[in-house]
Amino acid sequence: MSTAAASNAVAAADFSAAERSAVYRAIFERRDMRHFAGGTVAPDIMRRLLTAAHHAPSVGFMQPWRFVRLSDAAVREQVHALVEAERLQTARALGEREEAFMRLKVEGMRDAAEVWAVALADGRDAHVFGRRTLPQMDLASAACAIQNLWLAARAEGLGVGWVSLFDPLALARLLGMPDGAEPIALLCIGPVHAFYEEPMLQQERWAKRCALDDLLFENRWGTALQTPPPADGPEDPAP
Amino acid sequence: MSTAAASNAVAAADFSAAERSAVYRAIFERRDMRHFAGGTVAPDIMRRLLTAAHHAPSVGFMQPWRFVRLSDAAVREQVHALVEAERLQTARALGEREEAFMRLKVEGMRDAAEVWAVALADGRDAHVFGRRTLPQMDLASAACAIQNLWLAARAEGLGVGWVSLFDPLALARLLGMPDGAEPIALLCIGPVHAFYEEPMLQQERWAKRCALDDLLFENRWGTALQTPPPADGPEDPAP
Numbered sequence: 001m002s003t004a005a006a007s008n009a010v011a012a013a014d015f016s017a018a019e020r021s022a023v024y025r026a027i028f029e030r031r032d033m034r035h036f037a038g039g040t041v042a043p044d045i046m047r048r049l050l051t052a053a054h055h056a057p058s059v060g061f062m063q064p065w066r067f068v069r070l071s072d073a074a075v076r077e078q079v080h081a082l083v084e085a086e087r088l089q090t091a092r093a094l095g096e097r098e099e100a101f102m103r104l105k106v107e108g109m110r111d112a113a114e115v116w117a118v119a120l121a122d123g124r125d126a127h128v129f130g131r132r133t134l135p136q137m138d139l140a141s142a143a144c145a146i147q148n149l150w151l152a153a154r155a156e157g158l159g160v161g162w163v164s165l166f167d168p169l170a171l172a173r174l175l176g177m178p179d180g181a182e183p184i185a186l187l188c189i190g191p192v193h194a195f196y197e198e199p200m201l202q203q204e205r206w207a208k209r210c211a212l213d214d215l216l217f218e219n220r221w222g223t224a225l226q227t228p229p230p231a232d233g234p235e236d237p238a239p
Numbered sequence: 240m241s242t243a244a245a246s247n248a249v250a251a252a253d254f255s256a257a258e259r260s261a262v263y264r265a266i267f268e269r270r271d272m273r274h275f276a277g278g279t280v281a282p283d284i285m286r287r288l289l290t291a292a293h294h295a296p297s298v299g300f301m302q303p304w305r306f307v308r309l310s311d312a313a314v315r316e317q318v319h320a321l322v323e324a325e326r327l328q329t330a331r332a333l334g335e336r337e338e339a340f341m342r343l344k345v346e347g348m349r350d351a352a353e354v355w356a357v358a359l360a361d362g363r364d365a366h367v368f369g370r371r372t373l374p375q376m377d378l379a380s381a382a383c384a385i386q387n388l389w390l391a392a393r394a395e396g397l398g399v400g401w402v403s404l405f406d407p408l409a410l411a412r413l414l415g416m417p418d419g420a421e422p423i424a425l426l427c428i429g430p431v432h433a434f435y436e437e438p439m440l441q442q443e444r445w446a447k448r449c450a451l452d453d454l455l456f457e458n459r460w461g462t463a464l465q466t467p468p469p470a471d472g473p474e475d476p477a478p
Contacts (some may be wrong), residue, residue, distance in 0.1 A: 001356070014396050015264070015265070015393075015394045015395070015396065018258075018261070018364060019259065019260075019261035019265075019394060020261075020265065020395065021258075022254070022258035022259075022261035022262055023253070023262055023265045023390055023391060023393075023394040024256070024287070024291065024391065025258065025262055026254070026258075027291045027294055027387050027390070027391060028291075028294050030294075030296070032296045036336070046259040047275070048263070050451060050455065051451060052263065052266045052267075054312070054448075054449075054451050054454065055266055055269075055391070056386065057271045057283070057386075057401060057438075059401075059403060060440065060445075060446065060447075061438055061440040061445060061446040062446070063446075063448070063454070065454060066454050066455075066456065066457045066460075067454060067456070068455075068457070068458070068459070068460060069455070069457045069458070069464060070454070070458060071430035071457060071458060071465075072458045075458045075459075078341065084372070086372060089287045089367065089371060090367060090369075090371050093367050093371050094348050094367055094368070096270055101368065119460075128329060128332050128333055129329065129333070129340065129445075130403040130404060131328050131403070132325070132332050132405075133325060133328075133403075133405065133406050133407060134403045134405075134407060134423070136375060136423075136457070137403045137423075139375055139376040139378055139382070140378055140381075140382035140385075140403075140423065140424075141382070142379075143378070143382035143383050143386070144382050144383070144385070144386040144389075146379075147295065147296075147381070147382070147383040147386040147387065148266050148390075149384075150296070150383075150464055151262055151266070151387075151390065152262060152263065152266060154254075154262075155252050155254045155258065155259040155262040156254070157254065160364070162296060162298075163378045164298060164369040164372075164373045164379075165369060165372075166372065166373075167370060167372050168240050168373060174315065175458075175459055176459045176461065177292075177460045178458045178460065181460065182374075184373070184376075184379065185379075195267050198374055199296075199300055200302040201299065202300065204301060206299070206368075207299065207300040207301070209293075209300075209302070210293075210302050212289060212293050213292060215293065215302070215304060215305050215306060216289065216305075216306050216307075216308070217305065217308070218308045218310060219307070219308070219309060219310060219311045219314045219414075220307070220312070220314075220414055220415045221305075221307060221358075221414055221415045221416045221417065221420065222415065225308060228421070229324065230373075238451075
């Protein structure tokens, strides 16, 4: 494209300060919810969330994501049983943190208005672009789709929780997935009484947010960023 | 928390229609960029992008993401050579699509203002919560972080491209990563002449966006959604 046309396009595409703030607000106020308030999600809103997910980036534009709505009470109950079984297995595997883990609310499947299973499609081996050395990029793409849905839901005032406490083979079997398809998430979606003020696992003192600067290196692992950007900018939220 | 307090929190947390639209705008106008306009990214903006990434959800709040800025020209050139080598390998692996692939611009490492490697930290085995049966959830979390950064960058008027054309072991070695750390992305970040109007791989006819309804099932894989939400809502963008 010509540079002149390109410059115009850039100018037209600028976000206003208010729009920019709204995007950061969704990012900073999004929470991984475990407490839901029942209710329903209107079909047009659910459609918007799924459309947002479908506009995620994907490696080689392969769009590996598939979404299975669990609307049948019996199916949801069977899936919940899988989650409950894995919750107990995880607790045992945690050793000395078993009791602390068992006190946490780790899923909201019975209270959420909607539960959707997200899976990677079968037939993914055909997609080589960007995956020859990193085949797991299909999962990365699907995770971006879920993050899109999550942020859109926050903007709609709806909570989302990503539950990964399940045996993927058992869930695939339960939902009739073909060979090669792979469930990666159970998403609880719906109205909440309130969004946690900080990540629930931080509120419950399970873990603390790391200092950002500890995660940044320059040119070589372990070498601190040499020109650390200013801390506590206006967009740097607490906590 | 009490229901009364919770209700207040919900009311206070509602996004305005304008804020909601801004979030969808970032989601729908974000592009995986390969064409960059050089320039620089101001440190405070770069800090905001990284802060957005760091506020992604993570399984068990493990925050597995690490970011390595490639500011040294020699390092960047060495990393570019890895990408170029993998580009040729991928082309060969694509067989009959080799020529079409070679015509694509698949990375913008030399033109982007900033290049950052993103990696999963070492020592991840200690994190069992949500990963006993799905250990790859650490990658999913890091992908959510990258998607946050991507959307924030779009709102800042900056392009981002996720390059996954590299040998992860070679890149880990080059950047001095410890055993157990795993690079997952090379992010090109910076000013662009223009954002693609649709995904570049669709513009170049490499792939087309799937119809959303083909990706949605109800209760069982292959069973179409029984109550399909209305198509072409106001938030359903073309293409």
